[in-house]
Amino acid sequence: MIQLLYTVIFSEMALIMTLLFKTPLRKLVIMGLDRVKRGRGPVTVKTVGATIFVVLISSVYSMVKIQQRTLEAGAVNPTDQVLMSKHMLEASLMGFLLFLALMIDRLHHYIRELGLLRKTMEAAKKQNRSYEEGKNANADELKGLENEITKLKTKIKKLESEHETKGKECNASKAEAEALKKQSEGFLLEYDRLVEENQSLRSQLESIDQSVSQSDGKKNM
Numbered sequence: 001m002i003q004l005l006y007t008v009i010f011s012e013m014a015l016i017m018t019l020l021f022k023t024p025l026r027k028l029v030i031m032g033l034d035r036v037k038r039g040r041g042p043v044t045v046k047t048v049g050a051t052i053f054v055v056l057i058s059s060v061y062s063m064v065k066i067q068q069r070t071l072e073a074g075a076v077n078p079t080d081q082v083l084m085s086k087h088m089l090e091a092s093l094m095g096f097l098l099f100l101a102l103m104i105d106r107l108h109h110y111i112r113e114l115g116l117l118r119k120t121m122e123a124a125k126k127q128n129r130s131y132e133e134g135k136n137a138n139a140d141e142l143k144g145l146e147n148e149i150t151k152l153k154t155k156i157k158k159l160e161s162e163h164e165t166k167g168k169e170c171n172a173s174k175a176e177a178e179a180l181k182k183q184s185e186g187f188l189l190e191y192d193r194l195v196e197e198n199q200s201l202r203s204q205l206e207s208i209d210q211s212v213s214q215s216d217g218k219k220n221m
Contacts, residue, residue: 002090012101012103016103020107033104033108049098056091060087062087
Protein backbone atom coordinates (compact mmCIF):
# COMPACT_ATOMS: atom_id res chain seq x y z
CA MET A 1 0.00 0.00 0.00
CA ILE A 2 2.71 2.45 1.03
CA GLN A 3 4.89 1.55 -1.95
CA LEU A 4 1.93 2.09 -4.28
CA LEU A 5 1.23 5.49 -2.70
CA TYR A 6 4.88 6.50 -3.13
CA THR A 7 4.81 5.40 -6.75
CA VAL A 8 1.65 7.41 -7.46
CA ILE A 9 3.01 10.47 -5.63
CA PHE A 10 6.32 10.42 -7.54
CA SER A 11 4.37 9.98 -10.80
CA GLU A 12 2.21 12.99 -9.93
CA MET A 13 5.30 15.05 -9.07
CA ALA A 14 6.81 14.12 -12.43
CA LEU A 15 3.59 15.21 -14.17
CA ILE A 16 3.63 18.51 -12.29
CA MET A 17 7.26 19.16 -13.26
CA THR A 18 6.39 18.33 -16.87
CA LEU A 19 3.48 20.79 -16.80
CA LEU A 20 5.54 23.55 -15.18
CA PHE A 21 8.28 23.60 -17.84
CA LYS A 22 7.70 23.97 -21.56
CA THR A 23 9.11 20.77 -23.01
CA PRO A 24 8.08 18.44 -25.85
CA LEU A 25 6.54 16.11 -23.26
CA ARG A 26 4.25 18.90 -22.05
CA LYS A 27 2.03 18.69 -25.12
CA LEU A 28 1.78 14.92 -24.79
CA VAL A 29 0.82 15.21 -21.12
CA ILE A 30 -1.79 17.88 -21.89
CA MET A 31 -3.23 15.75 -24.68
CA GLY A 32 -3.38 12.77 -22.32
CA LEU A 33 -5.14 14.82 -19.63
CA ASP A 34 -7.56 16.14 -22.24
CA ARG A 35 -8.47 12.56 -23.16
CA VAL A 36 -8.84 11.61 -19.49
CA LYS A 37 -11.31 14.47 -18.98
CA ARG A 38 -13.47 13.31 -21.88
CA GLY A 39 -16.18 10.68 -21.81
CA ARG A 40 -16.14 8.54 -18.68
CA GLY A 41 -12.71 9.77 -17.59
CA PRO A 42 -13.96 12.40 -15.10
CA VAL A 43 -16.32 9.87 -13.48
CA THR A 44 -13.49 7.33 -13.08
CA VAL A 45 -11.12 9.94 -11.62
CA LYS A 46 -13.77 11.15 -9.18
CA THR A 47 -14.49 7.56 -8.15
CA VAL A 48 -10.79 6.85 -7.48
CA GLY A 49 -10.46 10.14 -5.60
CA ALA A 50 -13.52 9.37 -3.48
CA THR A 51 -12.16 5.91 -2.69
CA ILE A 52 -8.80 7.33 -1.61
CA PHE A 53 -10.57 9.95 0.49
CA VAL A 54 -12.67 7.22 2.20
CA VAL A 55 -9.51 5.22 2.93
CA LEU A 56 -7.94 8.41 4.29
CA ILE A 57 -10.91 8.95 6.60
CA SER A 58 -10.65 5.30 7.66
CA SER A 59 -6.97 5.73 8.54
CA VAL A 60 -7.73 8.87 10.52
CA TYR A 61 -10.51 7.03 12.34
CA SER A 62 -8.13 4.17 13.14
CA MET A 63 -5.60 6.70 14.47
CA VAL A 64 -8.25 8.24 16.70
CA LYS A 65 -9.26 4.81 18.02
CA ILE A 66 -5.62 3.90 18.78
CA GLN A 67 -5.15 7.23 20.53
CA GLN A 68 -8.24 6.64 22.66
CA ARG A 69 -7.13 3.09 23.49
CA THR A 70 -3.71 4.37 24.53
CA LEU A 71 -5.26 7.02 26.77
CA GLU A 72 -7.54 4.44 28.38
CA ALA A 73 -4.68 1.97 28.97
CA GLY A 74 -2.42 4.66 30.31
CA ALA A 75 0.59 3.01 28.70
CA VAL A 76 2.02 2.94 25.16
CA ASN A 77 1.57 -0.40 23.43
CA PRO A 78 4.36 -1.12 20.90
CA THR A 79 1.85 -2.69 18.50
CA ASP A 80 -0.45 0.34 18.70
CA GLN A 81 2.55 2.58 18.22
CA VAL A 82 3.54 0.74 15.03
CA LEU A 83 -0.07 0.80 13.77
CA MET A 84 -0.31 4.49 14.66
CA SER A 85 2.83 5.26 12.66
CA LYS A 86 1.59 3.19 9.73
CA HIS A 87 -1.85 4.81 9.66
CA MET A 88 -0.31 8.28 10.02
CA LEU A 89 2.09 7.65 7.13
CA GLU A 90 -0.70 6.28 4.93
CA ALA A 91 -3.01 9.20 5.79
CA SER A 92 -0.23 11.71 5.06
CA LEU A 93 0.63 10.05 1.76
CA MET A 94 -3.01 9.84 0.68
CA GLY A 95 -3.62 13.47 1.62
CA PHE A 96 -0.49 14.54 -0.28
CA LEU A 97 -1.63 12.37 -3.24
CA LEU A 98 -5.04 14.06 -3.35
CA PHE A 99 -3.38 17.47 -3.06
CA LEU A 100 -1.03 16.72 -5.98
CA ALA A 101 -3.97 15.42 -8.04
CA LEU A 102 -5.80 18.69 -7.40
CA MET A 103 -2.67 20.63 -8.41
CA ILE A 104 -2.42 18.65 -11.67
CA ASP A 105 -6.07 19.34 -12.45
CA ARG A 106 -5.70 23.07 -11.77
CA LEU A 107 -2.42 23.35 -13.70
CA HIS A 108 -3.98 21.62 -16.68
CA HIS A 109 -7.00 23.91 -16.51
CA TYR A 110 -4.90 27.09 -16.29
CA ILE A 111 -2.57 25.96 -19.07
CA ARG A 112 -5.58 25.38 -21.34
CA GLU A 113 -7.02 28.76 -20.38
CA LEU A 114 -3.66 30.40 -21.04
CA GLY A 115 -3.46 28.73 -24.44
CA LEU A 116 -6.93 29.95 -25.36
CA LEU A 117 -6.07 33.42 -24.10
CA ARG A 118 -2.92 33.47 -26.23
CA LYS A 119 -4.87 32.39 -29.29
CA THR A 120 -7.43 35.10 -28.60
CA MET A 121 -4.66 37.68 -28.18
CA GLU A 122 -3.00 36.58 -31.42
CA ALA A 123 -6.32 36.79 -33.25
CA ALA A 124 -6.90 40.25 -31.77
CA LYS A 125 -3.36 41.32 -32.79
CA LYS A 126 -3.93 40.04 -36.32
CA GLN A 127 -7.26 41.83 -36.49
CA ASN A 128 -5.67 45.00 -35.13
CA ARG A 129 -2.82 44.66 -37.64
CA SER A 130 -5.25 44.19 -40.52
CA TYR A 131 -7.25 47.15 -39.23
CA GLU A 132 -4.11 49.30 -39.10
CA GLU A 133 -3.16 48.18 -42.61
CA GLY A 134 -6.67 48.96 -43.82
CA LYS A 135 -6.50 52.29 -42.02
CA ASN A 136 -3.19 53.11 -43.71
CA ALA A 137 -4.62 52.06 -47.07
CA ASN A 138 -7.66 54.26 -46.43
CA ALA A 139 -5.35 57.09 -45.42
CA ASP A 140 -3.45 56.71 -48.72
CA GLU A 141 -6.75 56.66 -50.62
CA LEU A 142 -7.89 59.75 -48.73
CA LYS A 143 -4.62 61.50 -49.59
CA GLY A 144 -5.09 60.56 -53.24
CA LEU A 145 -8.67 61.85 -53.15
CA GLU A 146 -7.53 65.06 -51.47
CA ASN A 147 -4.92 65.56 -54.20
CA GLU A 148 -7.54 64.95 -56.87
CA ILE A 149 -9.92 67.38 -55.14
CA THR A 150 -7.13 69.99 -54.97
CA LYS A 151 -6.44 69.51 -58.70
CA LEU A 152 -10.14 69.78 -59.50
CA LYS A 153 -10.43 72.96 -57.41
CA THR A 154 -7.45 74.43 -59.30
CA LYS A 155 -9.08 73.51 -62.63
CA ILE A 156 -12.38 75.01 -61.47
CA LYS A 157 -10.66 78.25 -60.46
CA LYS A 158 -8.85 78.34 -63.81
CA LEU A 159 -12.10 77.74 -65.70
CA GLU A 160 -13.83 80.41 -63.62
CA SER A 161 -11.08 82.92 -64.40
CA GLU A 162 -11.27 81.98 -68.11
CA HIS A 163 -15.04 82.30 -67.99
CA GLU A 164 -14.75 85.69 -66.32
CA THR A 165 -12.20 86.84 -68.91
CA LYS A 166 -14.36 85.62 -71.78
CA GLY A 167 -17.36 87.28 -70.14
CA LYS A 168 -15.48 90.57 -70.02
CA GLU A 169 -14.44 90.12 -73.64
CA CYS A 170 -18.04 89.34 -74.56
CA ASN A 171 -19.26 92.44 -72.73
CA ALA A 172 -16.60 94.51 -74.46
CA SER A 173 -17.64 93.06 -77.83
CA LYS A 174 -21.29 93.84 -77.03
CA ALA A 175 -20.37 97.41 -76.08
CA GLU A 176 -18.32 97.77 -79.26
CA ALA A 177 -21.20 96.36 -81.31
CA GLU A 178 -23.58 98.83 -79.65
CA ALA A 179 -21.20 101.67 -80.42
CA LEU A 180 -20.87 100.55 -84.06
CA LYS A 181 -24.64 100.25 -84.27
CA LYS A 182 -25.12 103.74 -82.94
CA GLN A 183 -22.40 105.01 -85.29
CA SER A 184 -24.07 103.30 -88.28
CA GLU A 185 -27.41 104.78 -87.27
CA GLY A 186 -25.73 108.20 -87.18
CA PHE A 187 -24.26 107.57 -90.61
CA LEU A 188 -27.68 106.59 -91.94
CA LEU A 189 -29.23 109.75 -90.54
CA GLU A 190 -26.44 111.83 -92.05
CA TYR A 191 -26.91 110.02 -95.37
CA ASP A 192 -30.64 110.75 -95.33
CA ARG A 193 -29.94 114.38 -94.53
CA LEU A 194 -27.45 114.63 -97.40
CA VAL A 195 -29.92 112.94 -99.78
CA GLU A 196 -32.60 115.45 -98.80
CA GLU A 197 -30.18 118.35 -99.25
CA ASN A 198 -29.17 116.97 -102.62
CA GLN A 199 -32.78 116.72 -103.69
CA SER A 200 -33.49 120.25 -102.51
CA LEU A 201 -30.41 121.51 -104.36
CA ARG A 202 -31.55 119.67 -107.50
CA SER A 203 -35.01 121.18 -107.23
CA GLN A 204 -33.46 124.64 -106.76
CA LEU A 205 -31.23 124.11 -109.80
CA GLU A 206 -34.17 122.93 -111.85
CA SER A 207 -36.21 125.99 -110.83
CA ILE A 208 -33.24 128.27 -111.68
CA ASP A 209 -32.84 126.56 -115.05
CA GLN A 210 -36.52 127.00 -115.79
CA SER A 211 -36.43 130.67 -114.85
CA VAL A 212 -33.31 131.24 -116.98
CA SER A 213 -34.89 129.48 -119.96
CA GLN A 214 -38.02 131.54 -119.60
CA SER A 215 -36.05 134.78 -119.49
CA ASP A 216 -34.12 133.81 -122.58
CA GLY A 217 -37.36 133.10 -124.45
CA LYS A 218 -38.75 136.49 -123.62
CA LYS A 219 -35.60 138.26 -124.92
CA ASN A 220 -35.80 136.46 -128.24
CA MET A 221 -39.33 137.48 -128.76
